[in-house]
Amino acid sequence: xxxxxxxxxxxxxxxxxxxxxxxxxxxxxxxxxxxxxxxxxxxxxxxxxxxxxxxxxxxxxxxxxxxxxxxxxxxxxxxxxxxxxxxxxxxxxxxxxxxxxxxxxxxxxxxxxxxxxxxxxxxxxxxxxxxxxxxxxxxxxxxxxxxxxxxxxxxxxxxxxxxxxxxxxxxxxxxxxxxxxxxxxxxxxxxxxxxxxxxxxxxxxxxxxxxxxxxxxxxxxxxxxxxxxxxxxxxxxxxxxxxxxxxxxxxxxx
Amino acid sequence: xxxxxxxxxxxxxxxxxxxxxxxxxxxxxxxxxxxxxxxxxxxxxxxxxxxxxxxxxxxxxxxxxxxxxxxxxxxxxxxxxxxxxxxxxxxxxxxxxxxxxxxxxxxxxxxxxxxxxxxxxxxxxxxxxxxxxxxxxxxxxxxxxxxxxxxxxxxxxxxxxxxxxxxxxxxxxxxxxxxxxxxxxxxxxxxxxxxxxxxxxxxxxxxxxxxxxxxxxxxxxxxxxxxxxxxxxxxxxxxxxxxxxxxxxx
Numbered sequence: 001x002x003x004x005x006x007x008x009x010x011x012x013x014x015x016x017x018x019x020x021x022x023x024x025x026x027x028x029x030x031x032x033x034x035x036x037x038x039x040x041x042x043x044x045x046x047x048x049x050x051x052x053x054x055x056x057x058x059x060x061x062x063x064x065x066x067x068x069x070x071x072x073x074x075x076x077x078x079x080x081x082x083x084x085x086x087x088x089x090x091x092x093x094x095x096x097x098x099x100x101x102x103x104x105x106x107x108x109x110x111x112x113x114x115x116x117x118x119x120x121x122x123x124x125x126x127x128x129x130x131x132x133x134x135x136x137x138x139x140x141x142x143x144x145x146x147x148x149x150x151x152x153x154x155x156x157x158x159x160x161x162x163x164x165x166x167x168x169x170x171x172x173x174x175x176x177x178x179x180x181x182x183x184x185x186x187x188x189x190x191x192x193x194x195x196x197x198x199x200x201x202x203x204x205x206x207x208x209x210x211x212x213x214x215x216x217x218x219x220x221x222x223x224x225x226x227x228x229x230x231x232x233x234x235x236x237x238x239x240x241x242x243x244x245x246x247x248x249x250x251x252x253x254x
Numbered sequence: 255x256x257x258x259x260x261x262x263x264x265x266x267x268x269x270x271x272x273x274x275x276x277x278x279x280x281x282x283x284x285x286x287x288x289x290x291x292x293x294x295x296x297x298x299x300x301x302x303x304x305x306x307x308x309x310x311x312x313x314x315x316x317x318x319x320x321x322x323x324x325x326x327x328x329x330x331x332x333x334x335x336x337x338x339x340x341x342x343x344x345x346x347x348x349x350x351x352x353x354x355x356x357x358x359x360x361x362x363x364x365x366x367x368x369x370x371x372x373x374x375x376x377x378x379x380x381x382x383x384x385x386x387x388x389x390x391x392x393x394x395x396x397x398x399x400x401x402x403x404x405x406x407x408x409x410x411x412x413x414x415x416x417x418x419x420x421x422x423x424x425x426x427x428x429x430x431x432x433x434x435x436x437x438x439x440x441x442x443x444x445x446x447x448x449x450x451x452x453x454x455x456x457x458x459x460x461x462x463x464x465x466x467x468x469x470x471x472x473x474x475x476x477x478x479x480x481x482x483x484x485x486x487x488x489x490x491x492x493x494x495x496x497x498x499x500x501x502x503x504x
Contacts, residue, residue: 168503171465171500171503172465172500172503175465175466175467175499175500176465176466176467178466180466186489187489214429215425215426215429215430215491215492216429216430216489216491217429217430220489221489224488224489225489227485227486227487227488228486228487228490230486231481231486231487236477236481237477237478238474238477239466239468239470239471239474239497239498239499240474240478240495240496240497241465241466241499241500242465242500242503243495243496243503245490245493245495246490246493247487247489247490248489248490248493249429249489249491250425250426250429250491250492250493253422253425253426253492253493253494
């Protein structure tokens with residue numbers, strides 16, 4: 001439940017592209033005041049430009065979620081400016097595929113630090129404010145791979161499964177204080193992360209082959225994930241906590 | 255959420271005369287959907303304040319959802335009258351608490367027939383009409399007990415677990431036809447059904463033991479159902495939304 005006066009205040013990490021940007025646009029349209037961060041300043045500026053296009057409101061900041069003081073300063077600035085943080089979408093992430101036997105420690109650590117520890121930093125920081133007001137909701141970007149595992153993605157799957165476990169632990173701990181924590185497990189969504197490093201021809205080939213194997217025969221759109229974030233970060237989901245919702249086109253059912 | 259998305263949608267709701275189904279019927283009717291209810295009992299509610307007088311009234315049909323020919327006939331009649339079927343919401347269910355050794359085959363059979371076979375028959379009948387127009391949204395109500403099980407409810411838990419398997423397989427079969435099939439698994443919800451076998455004290459104990467500190471209410475289930483019927487959930491199929499306040503997390 002949202003507390004206090006004025007518009008809902010929502011912060012989103014990883015808002016410079018893909019699902020994070022789509023969520024920012026959707027929540028700006030519904031009237032939320034937004035604070036957005038990303039490592040990619042150019043992408044962040046583009047998100048803000050699109051929001052200003054329909055007179056929405058968004059503050060942007062280049063923040064590395066792995067950097068605890070950076071996260072704390074960012075959240076403190078948001079609270080200073082808006083007085084509170086109602087909703088959080090923890091979405092910052094990177095990918096680095098590779099066989100586990102050949103995986104460099106740096107690629108393992110990068111994913112764990114960014115997805116899992118970065119989300120921990122954001123959650124711990126905002127929850128200190130939320131428990132004061134006994135209100136708030138968080139959505140964490142997990143993945144289908146948290147459930148079914150991922151070949152050549154030991155680091156990614158470990159990070160995303162860790163995020164699902166973090167979601168459940170936080171949900172149980174903070175439910176008595178009126179705060180809900182849920183996760184989303186998107187399937188194959190057409191984002192820069194999924195396209196990652198493929199030439200246009202390679203991407204077309206990959207997409208066609210992938211889509212033929214999907215129950216819905218198409219990739220998802222970032223906007224289709226944003227709609228789920230919109231639902232979970234609202235009182236419409238007042239009795240939903242600790243859950244993993246899957247906008248995945250039927251790729252994984254469990 | 256656009257308030258007019260459901261306007262004109264031809265909707266069939268089983269068990270739609272009371273409890274969760276009744277509330278979903280009222281909400282969709284107030285949003286302008288053309289709602290037909292299949293239920294063994296007549297409507298119990300006096301009608302909520304939100305019911306729109308401009309929208310078509312809810313039409314209630316007395317049907318046993320476990321009777322194949324009756325189900326086929328009523329879906330054909332509704333589709334003929336309204337021009338097709340857009341939404342199917344299956345809430346019809348029976349529950350009777352039975353210790354396992356006192357669970358008669360008759361109790362077992364009746365529970366499976368209404369709760370699970372009823373869903374199958376309604377899905378199959380609806381699909382014939384949805385497929386013709388390349389559009390369909392289906393929501394089946396399972397239960398938290400499908401996963402957790404529960405004392406004195408082996409038959410009910412089995413029927414609700416079966417719904418999850420039915421929904422996933424059916425979802426895979428029709429996913430490429432713009433027909434989506436999803437489920438909702440409520441925890442204990444404040445309706446006449448749990449009150450029939452749980453005392454007020456027991457219900458209060460359930461609320462106190464729930465992470466969010468209350469039992470569910472019908473509005474929680476209405477919201478989840480509308481989400482799954484709407485375009486908001488356009489990339490969802492074969493999914494189960496667990497609306498339980500954190501009482502069960504898997």
